[in-house]
Amino acid sequence: MSMEKPKTKQSDGIRQKRQAAAEERVDDFRGYVGLRSMLNPIWCFHGFRVSVVILTIFGVIMVFSSSSVYMIANDQSPWSQAIKQGAFCVLGLIVGVACMMVPAELIRRASFAFLLVALFLQSLTFTPLGIDAQGNKGWIGLFGFTFQPAEVVKLALCVWLPRELISAQKRVNKVGPVNAYRRLITWLGLALLLVMGGKDLGTAMILFAIAGTALLLGNFPGKWLAIVACGGLALVGGLVISSPNRLNRVMATYQTCSAADMEGVCYQVVHGKYAMASGGLLGVGIGNSGEKWGYLPEAHNDFIFAIIGEETGFVGASLVILLFLVLGWCMLVVAIQAHDRYITLVLANITVWIVGQAFVNIGVVVGLFPVMGVPLPFVSAGGSSLILCLGAAGVTISMMKQQPQIQAEIQRV
Numbered sequence: 156m157s158m159e160k161p162k163t164k165q166s167d168g169i170r171q172k173r174q175a176a177a178e179e180r181v182d183d184f185r186g187y188v189g190l191r192s193m194l195n196p197i198w199c200f201h202g203f204r205v206s207v208v209i210l211t212i213f214g215v216i217m218v219f220s221s222s223s224v225y226m227i228a229n230d231q232s233p234w235s236q237a238i239k240q241g242a243f244c245v246l247g248l249i250v251g252v253a254c255m256m257v258p259a260e261l262i263r264r265a266s267f268a269f270l271l272v273a274l275f276l277q278s279l280t281f282t283p284l285g286i287d288a289q290g291n292k293g294w295i296g297l298f299g300f301t302f303q304p305a306e307v308v309k310l311a312l313c314v315w316l317p318r319e320l321i322s323a324q325k326r327v328n329k330v331g332p333v334n335a336y337r338r339l340i341t342w343l344g345l346a347l348l349l350v351m352g353g354k355d356l357g358t359a360m361i362l363f364a365i366a367g368t369a370l371l372l373g374n375f376p377g378k379w380l381a382i383v384a385c386g387g388l389a390l391v392g393g394l395v396i397s398s399p400n401r402l403n404r405v406m407a408t409y410q411t412c413s414a415a416d417m418e419g420v421c422y423q424v425v426h427g428k429y430a431m432a433s434g435g436l437l438g439v440g441i442g443n444s445g446e447k448w449g450y451l452p453e454a455h456n457d458f459i460f461a462i463i464g465e466e467t468g469f470v471g472a473s474l475v476i477l478l479f480l481v482l483g484w485c486m487l488v489v490a491i492q493a494h495d496r497y498i499t500l501v502l503a504n505i506t507v508w509i510v511g512q513a514f515v516n517i518g519v520v521v522g523l524f525p526v527m528g529v530p531l532p533f534v535s536a537g538g539s540s541l542i543l544c545l546g547a548a549g550v551t552i553s554m555m556k557q558q559p560q561i562q563a564e565i566q567r568v
Contacts, residue, residue: 255550
């Protein structure tokens with residue numbers, strides 16, 4: 156008994172020192188009041204999580220509202236799409252919590268293996284398992300379920316590119332830039348080719364944005380980066396010009412639609428604007444959309460923001476935009492303050508993916524961009540996007556937990 160008492164006192168002393176250190180680190184940020192609180196990583200940690208939860212729950216509600224008429228027209232229960240989205244939401248939350256519990260260092264080490272899995276899944280789209288959806292062969296079907304592997308590729312690139320860039324920079328003085336960056340260029344090029352091979356240009360452009368962000372912030376050689384950027388623009392331009400469907404989408408966005416075009420490429424764009432214009436300031440009320448009655452294609456998917464604008468008005472649409480701004484701000488604040496460069500790059504990549512894709516989707520609906528077929532993260536119907544976005548949110552939380560002030564706050568709780 157006498158031998159255990161010193162051990163207990165020693166452990167209590169260590170615990171007290173850790174608690175004091177944690178409180179001291181948290182106290183460092185108590186001076187952030189008013190607008191300065193926007194720079195507080197603890198506030199950003201909580202703000203990010205709350206924003207993800209609100210967007211996800213609101214997404215399920217809007218999927219039900221925007222899909223109910225379509226489901227009835229197809230002899231299904233008006234609740235069927237909402238129930239399916241709710242199941243995806245639960246599965247996504249499980250994936251998100253699992254990713255949240257994985258330490259950042261383990262994510263770093265497993266990132267290349269995760270990339271290999273993602274590329275294998277993407278390659279299955281070229282097998283008999285591949286499914287052609289609206290001209291894009293970017294889906295696989297198995298046991299009655301469909302899945303879009305490109306969503307996995309997005310997350311894989313977000314966590315692997317930073318590790319590979321940091322590793323290449325350590326080797327560049329020893330083996331030269333060509334040998335140092337050869338592996339990165341090879342695997343990144345393969346990922347982009349596999350996605351673009353399925354003719355999913357919208358998703359490929361999101362991957363280009365993720366890769367460009369990582370290369371730019373990761374000190375990739377400037378001349379090479381310029382070549383990659385010019386090559387990417389030329390490739391995208393060539394794919395648009397070579398496809399009458401893609402070219403017509405661009406023309407429908409940036410030219411005045413004639414009466415003859417209203418039944419063609421302009422139809423979806425114009426009805427999306429009709430929905431937004433009908434909402435006014437406060438909207439017509441959830442469930443009261445007129446455009447979802449067979450007028451607006453993909454009302455519960457790529458064009459769900461149009462239904463949000465119609466049913467909740469300018470106020471509701473603005474709140475959705477604000478939530479995505481909060482997500483982006485919170486991730487960037489923690490990224491800038493992170494001491495680990497890998498964490499900084501991962502958070503920047505995920506920000507470009509989630510927030511960038513959100514504003515591309517919104518831009519398509521309001522007529523700033525041509526129709527690309529990218530969903531609104533956390534909100535649009537579809538399991539692949541929702542599950543992987545929630546997984547990315549879990550990875551983000553895991554990275555944020557490495558920040559000293561956030562770590563101290565978690566220990567206090």
